[in-house]
Amino acid sequence: MPKIELPDGQVRDFPEAETAYDVARAISPSLAKKALAAEVNGKIVDLARPVKDGDRVKIATADDEAGLYAMRHTAAHILAQAILRLYPGTKLGVGPVIEDGFYYDVDPPEPITADDLARIEAEMKKIIAEDLPLVRREVTRDEARRHYAALGDPYKLELIDAIPDGDPITFYTQGEFTDLCRGPHVPSTGKVKAVKLLSVAGAYWRGDSRRPMLTRIYGTAWPSEQALKDYLQALEEAKARDHRKVGKELKFFTFAKEVGQGLPLWLPGGAKVRRIIERYIVDLEESLGYEHVYTPVLANLELYQISGHYAHYHENMYPPMALDHETLVLRPMNCPHHMMIYKSEPRSYRDLPLKIAELGTMFRYEASGALTGLHRVRGMTLNDAHIFVTPEQIEAVFTEVVELIRRVYRDFGIDDYWFRLSLRDPEDTEKYVQNDEIWNKAEGMLRNALRALGLDFVEAKGEAAFYGPKLDVQVKTALGKDETLSTVQLDFVLPERFDLTYVGEDGEHHRPVVIHRGVVGTMERFVAFLLEKTKGALPVWLSPEQAVVLPVSDRFRDAAARVVRVLKAGGVRARLDARNESLNYRIRDAQVKKIPYTLVVGEREAESGTVAVRRRGETKAEAMPVEAFVERIREDVAARR
RNA sequence: GCCGAGUUAGUUAAACGGUAUAACGGCGCACUCGUAAUGCGCAGUUCGGAGUUCGAUUCUCCGACUCGGCACCA
Numbered sequence: 001m002p003k004i005e006l007p008d009g010q011v012r013d014f015p016e017a018e019t020a021y022d023v024a025r026a027i028s029p030s031l032a033k034k035a036l037a038a039e040v041n042g043k044i045v046d047l048a049r050p051v052k053d054g055d056r057v058k059i060a061t062a063d064d065e066a067g068l069y070a071m072r073h074t075a076a077h078i079l080a081q082a083i084l085r086l087y088p089g090t091k092l093g094v095g096p097v098i099e100d101g102f103y104y105d106v107d108p109p110e111p112i113t114a115d116d117l118a119r120i121e122a123e124m125k126k127i128i129a130e131d132l133p134l135v136r137r138e139v140t141r142d143e144a145r146r147h148y149a150a151l152g153d154p155y156k157l158e159l160i161d162a163i164p165d166g167d168p169i170t171f172y173t174q175g176e177f178t179d180l181c182r183g184p185h186v187p188s189t190g191k192v193k194a195v196k197l198l199s200v201a202g203a204y205w206r207g208d209s210r211r212p213m214l215t216r217i218y219g220t221a222w223p224s225e226q227a228l229k230d231y232l233q234a235l236e237e238a239k240a241r242d243h244r245k246v247g248k249e250l251k252f253f254t255f256a257k258e259v260g261q262g263l264p265l266w267l268p269g270g271a272k273v274r275r276i277i278e279r280y281i282v283d284l285e286e287s288l289g290y291e292h293v294y295t296p297v298l299a300n301l302e303l304y305q306i307s308g309h310y311a312h313y314h315e316n317m318y319p320p321m322a323l324d325h326e327t328l329v330l331r332p333m334n335c336p337h338h339m340m341i342y343k344s345e346p347r348s349y350r351d352l353p354l355k356i357a358e359l360g361t362m363f364r365y366e367a368s369g370a371l372t373g374l375h376r377v378r379g380m381t382l383n384d385a386h387i388f389v390t391p392e393q394i395e396a397v398f399t400e401v402v403e404l405i406r407r408v409y410r411d412f413g414i415d416d417y418w419f420r421l422s423l424r425d426p427e428d429t430e431k432y433v434q435n436d437e438i439w440n441k442a443e444g445m446l447r448n449a450l451r452a453l454g455l456d457f458v459e460a461k462g463e464a465a466f467y468g469p470k471l472d473v474q475v476k477t478a479l480g481k482d483e484t485l486s487t488v489q490l491d492f493v494l495p496e497r498f499d500l501t502y503v504g505e506d507g508e509h510h511r512p513v514v515i516h517r518g519v520v521g522t523m524e525r526f527v528a529f530l531l532e533k534t535k536g537a538l539p540v541w542l543s544p545e546q547a548v549v550l551p552v553s554d555r556f557r558d559a560a561a562r563v564v565r566v567l568k569a570g571g572v573r574a575r576l577d578a579r580n581e582s583l584n585y586r587i588r589d590a591q592v593k594k595i596p597y598t599l600v601v602g603e604r605e606a607e608s609g610t611v612a613v614r615r616r617g618e619t620k621a622e623a624m625p626v627e628a629f630v631e632r633i634r635e636d637v638a639a640r641r
Numbered sequence: 642g643c644c645g646a647g648u649u650a651g652u653u654a655a656a657c658g659g660u661a662u663a664a665c666g667g668c669g670c671a672c673u674c675g676u677a678a679u680g681c682g683c684a685g686u687u688c689g690g691a692g693u694u695c696g697a698u699u700c701u702c703c704g705a706c707u708c709g710g711c712a713c714c715a
Contacts, residue, residue: 103710111644111645112645113645113646114645114646114709198709199645199646199709199710200644200645200646200709200710201644201645201709201710201711202643202644202645202710202711203644203710203711203712204643204644204711204712207711207712208712209642209643209711209712209713210712213643213644213711213712214644214711215644215645216644216710216711218709218710244708249652255706255707257688257705257706257707261705261706315713316713316714364714364715366713366714367642367643367712367713367714368642368706369642369643369644369710369711369712369713370642370712370713370714371707372708375715376713376714376715377715380715382715463714472715483714483715484714484715485715486715487715518715521715522715524715525715550675550676552673552674552675552676553673553674553675554673554674555673580670580671580672580673581674581678581679582672582673582674582678582679583674583675583676584674584675584676584677584678584679585677585678585679586676586677586678587675587676587677587678588676588677588678589677589678590677591677592677592678598676600675600676602674602675603675604675612675612676614676619676619677620676621675621676
């Protein structure tokens with residue numbers, strides 16, 4: 001007589017119930033119909049799984065994460081089944097659920113391209129219409145191996161071998177198709193309501209670039225056609241925010257193959273925004289005791305051999321140039337130069353923390369396939385600083401930097417971000433400087449400081465810099481990809497390698513610790529992020545043009561020009577648009593160009609010394625004296641609106 | 642770098658292997674206009690190279706770049 005605890009906390013008797021599905025049926029027939037999976041004691045399982053006395057059971061429908069998960073997981077199996085029907089002999093990799101969808105990695109006997117997706121999708125719809133039940137079966141390792149040996153599928157065999165001893169090995173069968181899978185799944189293929197295949201791409205087997213490349217097919221699945229349609233529309237809207245599109249329309253930046261891949265040209269509008277951001281951050285940092293410097297983008301290779309960059313990072317560096325008696329490299333990072341500034345004179349504990357900052361331009365040889373607009377480039381300028389501290393100062397300075405980051409994000413209106421503590425992968429001996437003691441110490445310190453700050457953060461193994469762990473501040477791009485905007489890194493390695501010292505209170509030499517930090521990050525990525533966040537409608541304080549002044553007709557051209565002069569004298573970035581076009585045309589143009597304020601000057605305004613002010617995105621205009629408008633802009637800028 | 646798909650005017654797009662187009666933008670002319678597109682006119686080496694063909698924007702090959710992923714990463 002199983003007594004089952006339901007999500008609302010009530011405990012009920014389900015005399016006949018053997019499975020989660022029985023529980024759903026006993027609660028209500030309509031729930032049984034909608035049921036896709038179940039959560040039993042917090043674990044997502046098939047509806048057909050047995051329940052026992054004392055279990056906590058929640059029936060999952062398409063409205064629940066668990067239900068959607070099971071549905072998309074089954075959709076992945078349907079995809080694999082469809083591919084096997086159309087491309088017999090295809091070998092299967094993995095087919096997991098991802099955010100908003102699923103994919104399956106396959107190795108077909110003939111290439112599958114985007115043109116084939118419609119066919120595969122049609123076959124999937126057939127399988128859904130067949131409403132094939134999914135049957136779970138636990139198998140022995142031997143049986144599983146025999147199954148895939150017979151099919152000649154090396155990938156599944158490898159997956160079987162990777163399952164730890166003692167873990168159950170399960171097969172799910174739907175119709176003629178059986179897949180190695182831990183589940184859970186919906187009860188039958190007909191429960192998958194709306195599917196669509198989105199794209200096809202190459203993906204290395206097990207994420208390893210030394211291993212074969214499989215064909216990955218991405219798809220999405222939703223509980224209804226309408227939900228699918230809404231999702232596809234959201235995808236389209238996301239594309240409209242893409243900084244590559246917006247940046248092109250607003251003429252913020254461009255690329256030219258004659259200049260080079262991944263080397264952006266900042267056009268006047270983008271350059272203006274960048275300069276505003278640069279002035280903002282330099283002023284702010286100087287007010288906090290940072291000292292801004294300039295150092296060259298080239299350096300002797302030796303500098304990067306001392307730092308260890310050449311050993312650990314040379315694949316991302318442009319190759320050395322041997323000239324005269326020097327061998328030079330383009331710098332991929334600014335740190336070594338700042339180490340040399342530290343070393344340029346003896347330092348005392350009284351000098352610390354010493355904050356050396358620079359808008360440092362650097363060049364990294366990024367893989368060609370990684371380049372994406374301004375998000376990933378080969379030439380970039382970083383809002384960089386290196387803070388030299390005593391070991392005792394680490395936590396206080398780290399905290400101060402995190403607070404600076406939060407302040408800057410507030411000023412830019414960025415509120416959707418999260419912290420990632422990036423740690424080394426101790427297994428990866430090639431990437432990371434070897435010194436267990438230092439790593440453990442550094443990682444422990446960061447973790448403690450974050451806890452003391454009371455910040456939520458996720459830990460990510462293998463994301464650290466080669467010389468130390470770091471705190472990354474993560475945001476999402478318009479297309480939904482995670483990206484690092486800011487970073488704070490703890491470094492015990494460079495001070496050693498450069499033999500940095502300071503004289504302590506005791507008169508002895510001590511080793512400082514370096515904190516690397518980028519707050520605004522690279523100007524390229526930051527501006528790209530702002531463009532995507534605002535869809536190009538930048539706040540007044542950042543807009544390259546804050547106001548455009550439109551004379552109603554030529555008769556008011558002089559009056560409008562006078563207004564522009566007053567605005568400019570008042571510090572407003574204003575422009576006259578007296579083109580031989582209709583007023584409506586020029587208003588539309590100003591809206592399309594996302595200019596915050598459009599000012600119309602006609603007879604009424606010319607006589608009274610006013611302007612008719614229309615805000616971006618609004619249709620009503622408000623008349624005010626020119627001086628009042630200047631004041632309004634000043635308020636906007638002061639409030640960083 | 643790897644897998645796949647693309648590349649036509651400043652931009653977005655069209656053109657069975659048979660005269661290269663349209664819209665927007667730009668420029669010129671007319672209109673002198675009151676809050677999201679006034680009318681008319683003007684301007685083009687189909688990414689580069691090679692090949693197939695009587696003839697290539699279209700087919701084939703090579704290269705460059707862009708896009709979607711993977712790997713890498715601020």
